[in-house]
Amino acid sequence: MSDGFIEVEDLEKVFQVRRKSGTFRRTKREVRAVGGISFSVPRGEMVGYIGPNGAGKSTTIKMLTGILTPSGGRLRVAGLDPSRERTRLVRRIGVVFGQRTTLWWDLPLRDSFDLVRRMYRVPGARYRANLERCVELLELDGLLDVPVRQLSLGQRMRGDITAALLHDPDVLYLDEPTIGLDVISKVRVREFLRDLNAEKGTTVLLTTHDLTDIEQLCKRVMVIDHGRLMYDGALAGLHEVGESERTLVVDLERALPPIEGVSGARTVRTEGPRQWLAFPASASAAPIVSQIADGYPLVDLSVREPDIEDVIARMYAEG
Ligand SMILES: Nc1ncnc2c1ncn2[C@@H]1O[C@H](COP(=O)(O)OP(=O)(O)OP(=O)(O)O)[C@@H](O)[C@H]1O
Numbered sequence: 094m095s096d097g098f099i100e101v102e103d104l105e106k107v108f109q110v111r112r113k114s115g116t117f118r119r120t121k122r123e124v125r126a127v128g129g130i131s132f133s134v135p136r137g138e139m140v141g142y143i144g145p146n147g148a149g150k151s152t153t154i155k156m157l158t159g160i161l162t163p164s165g166g167r168l169r170v171a172g173l174d175p176s177r178e179r180t181r182l183v184r185r186i187g188v189v190f191g192q193r194t195t196l197w198w199d200l201p202l203r204d205s206f207d208l209v210r211r212m213y214r215v216p217g218a219r220y221r222a223n224l225e226r227c228v229e230l231l232e233l234d235g236l237l238d239v240p241v242r243q244l245s246l247g248q249r250m251r252g253d254i255t256a257a258l259l260h261d262p263d264v265l266y267l268d269e270p271t272i273g274l275d276v277i278s279k280v281r282v283r284e285f286l287r288d289l290n291a292e293k294g295t296t297v298l299l300t301t302h303d304l305t306d307i308e309q310l311c312k313r314v315m316v317i318d319h320g321r322l323m324y325d326g327a328l329a330g331l332h333e334v335g336e337s338e339r340t341l342v343v344d345l346e347r348a349l350p351p352i353e354g355v356s357g358a359r360t361v362r363t364e365g366p367r368q369w370l371a372f373p374a375s376a377s378a379a380p381i382v383s384q385i386a387d388g389y390p391l392v393d394l395s396v397r398e399p400d401i402e403d404v405i406a407r408m409y410a411e412g
Pocket residue numbers: 108109110124125126144145146147148149150151152153
């Protein structure tokens with residue numbers, strides 16, 4: 094194996110699923126959730142790990158955290174074998190699942206954090222410094238005495254991220270950290286993660302359905318589908334392989350005929366004063382925006398990233 098901080102070689106996970114067939118008979122079926130993948134992540138890198146539903150992302154993360162034992166292949170995180178040395182590994186990693194909380198539902202945030210401190214035996218000074226930093230950067234001030242169940246989704250997520258970082262992990266696994274968050278909370282979480290990576294050199298593996306997360310945080314992205322690694326490289330390269338498109342959504346002062354004559358983009362939909370223009374995902378939106386602003390009464394605009402499913406479908410189409 095090479096000397097990456099996360100090293101994965103021919104990693105496999107096969108689940109045996111029992112199915113009832115007829116009244117008495119049960120048949121066994123194998124599900125190859127991860128079918129022999131290899132990658133290496135150097136220390137301090139932020140990597141996106143994306144793929145459609147059921148692709149094998151969670152199963153990979155569970156093997157990387159030691160929750161699941163691989164069926165085959167080799168795996169090292171911070172020099173440790175996750176399933177055999179799980180207790181030692183736990184001190185080196187942090188995990189955030191967007192769809193469920195690791196915080197105690199009925200306790201105020203402060204008490205949840207205190208329990209995490211005891212569990213990981215974080216020294217007092219380090220705990221206070223880390224908590225203070227998270228409270229400031231994630232704007233949790235005033236929320237520490239609120240029970241978790243009373244927090245909004247965005248506030249809870251920021252609480253979960255704090256809980257995952259109190260013991261200064263070297264590796265952070267983030268599973269859909271911006272799912273269901275409003276635009277402002279998303280921006281806040283992304284800024285925080287960028288700063289964390291820059292200041293502490295935390296290695297981050299990020300699973301998300303939101304390509305904007307990847308675009309703003311990761312230089313490198315890995316795509317998994319049907320348990321196989323389909324792509325490992327820059328996001329721009331992925332867009333080129335799949336010839337995927339981004340969409341510019343423009344609001345004009347009034348309803349007008351479809352915008353025409355903008356080089357590099359074409360109008361794909363109009364609805365009252367709002368129009369949608371598609372352009373190659375690897376191109377910059379700036380020249381398109383300026384052409385529209387020169388010729389049309391522009392009020393507002395936003396750029397939408399392509400869906401991950403769409404990008405992957407196009408990859409297949411390219412063959
Ligand atoms: N414990 C299990 N027993 C049997 N099959 C499983 C188990 N866990 C996962 N699978 C199957 O393995 C495959 C990969 O699942 P996995 O949860 O890793 O996908 P995913 O990429 O994380 O999907 P999602 O984006 O929906 O979370 C799926 O077909 C799933 O049904």
